Amino acid sequence: MKTLRETIAWAEENKVAIGHFNFSDSNQLWAIFNAAREVNVPVVVGLSGGERNFFGVEQAVAMVHSLRDTYDFPIYINGDHTYKVEDVKHAIDAGFDSVIYDSTKDGHEHNVANTKECVEYARNCGRDVLIEAEMGNIGQSSSMWDEAPAAVDDDVLTDPEMLKRFVAETGVDLIAPAVGNLHGMSKDGRNPELNIDRIKVLREEGGIPMVLHGGSGISDADFKSAIEAGVCCVHINTEIRKAYQNGIKEFVNANPDEIAPYRFLKQGQDDMQEVVKKRLELFNGM
Ligand code: G3H
Ligand code: ZN
Numbered sequence: 001m002k003t004l005r006e007t008i009a010w011a012e013e014n015k016v017a018i019g020h021f022n023f024s025d026s027n028q029l030w031a032i033f034n035a036a037r038e039v040n041v042p043v044v045v046g047l048s049g050g051e052r053n054f055f056g057v058e059q060a061v062a063m064v065h066s067l068r069d070t071y072d073f074p075i076y077i078n079g080d081h082t083y084k085v086e087d088v089k090h091a092i093d094a095g096f097d098s099v100i101y102d103s104t105k106d107g108h109e110h111n112v113a114n115t116k117e118c119v120e121y122a123r124n125c126g127r128d129v130l131i132e133a134e135m136g137n138i139g140q141s142s143s144m145w146d147e148a149p150a151a152v153d154d155d156v157l158t159d160p161e162m163l164k165r166f167v168a169e170t171g172v173d174l175i176a177p178a179v180g181n182l183h184g185m186s187k188d189g190r191n192p193e194l195n196i197d198r199i200k201v202l203r204e205e206g207g208i209p210m211v212l213h214g215g216s217g218i219s220d221a222d223f224k225s226a227i228e229a230g231v232c233c234v235h236i237n238t239e240i241r242k243a244y245q246n247g248i249k250e251f252v253n254a255n256p257d258e259i260a261p262y263r264f265l266k267q268g269q270d271d272m273q274e275v276v277k278k279r280l281e282l283f284n285g286m
Contacts, residue, residue: 002042004097007076011232012230020080020236022236023051024054026055029064033073034273036075039286051080057090077096077097078100095127098129102176104134115131115170130174133166133172133174136177136178137178138213139183140183152180158178160201172208177198179196179212180193186217191214194222196226202230210232212233243268246271
C-alpha cells in the first residue's frame with residue numbers, strides 16, 4: 001500500500017486531487033469509505049479538534065486502520081486544524097498519517113517556530129507522517145452562512161514570497177493557502193471564486209504540494225482549474241455535514257416512531273455518501 005506521501009505524489013503527477021472529508025462518527029466514516037470504494041480512488045478522512053474529541057483520537061485511528069486493513073484499501077487519516085503543538089504530537093503518537101498545525105492567527109514568528117517543532121517531531125516518530133501548515137486567512141468554521149461575501153480581498157491571499165520563506169524555514173510537507181477559499185458555505189451553495197493565477201504562482205514559489213481547504217460551495221469549474229493549476233488535495237466538510245443532517249431530519253420527520261439508530265441514521269449516511277461520491281468523481285477527472 002502506498003504511503004500518503006506517495007499517494008500525493010501520484011495525484012500531482014496525474015493532475016488529480018485526493019478528496020479529504022471530515023467525520024465525527026462511524027456512520028460518516030462508512031459513508032466516506034463506501035463512496036471511495038465505489039469510485040475506487042484513494043481518500044483522506046480528517047477530524048478537527050471538536051470532531052476528534054467526539055470520536056476519540058485513538059478510536060478514530062483504530063477504525064480507519066481496520067477499514068484499511070480489512071479491505072486492503074488506501075484510506076488515510078489526517079488530524080485536521082490542530083491549534084496546539086501538544087495535540088499535533090498526540091495525533092502523531094496515536095497513528096495519524098498527517099496533521100495540520102494551524103496557527104496563522106498567532107503571528108508569523110510563532111507559526112514558524114511551532115511548525116518547525118511539529119515537523120521535527122514527525123521526522124523522529126519512526127513513521128512517515130506529513131505536517132501541513134496554513135498560511136493566510138480562510139476563516140474557521142464549517143458552517144452555513146446566510147450570504148457569501150462577493151469576493152475575497154487580495155490582501156488576505158497567501159503571499160508567494162512569504163510562502164517560499166516559510167517552507168524553507170520550517171521544512172513543512174504540505175501547505176494550505178488562502179486563494180479565495182473560505183471555510184463554510186453560503187445557503188445558496190455559492191462561494192466566492194478562486195484566484196487560479198495565485199494558485200499557480202504559489203505552487204511554483206512554494207515548491208510543495210498544495211491543499212485546498214474550504215471546498216464546500218466552490219464551483220465545479222473552479223475545482224477543475226484549481227487542480228490543473230496545482231492543487232492535489234481538496235477538503236470538504238460543510239456540504240457533507242448538511243447532507244447527513246438533512247437525510248436524518250427527513251427520515252425522522254417522516255417516521256417519528258422509528259427508534260432504531262441503524263434505521264433513522266441510514267438516510268443521512270446514504271445522502272452523505274452520494275455527495276462524497278460526486279466530489280471524488282470530479283476531483284479524479286471522471
Ligand atoms: O478542513 C476542513 C475543510 O477545509 C472544510 O471546509 O467546510 O468549507 O468544506 P468546508
Ligand atoms: Zn480546513
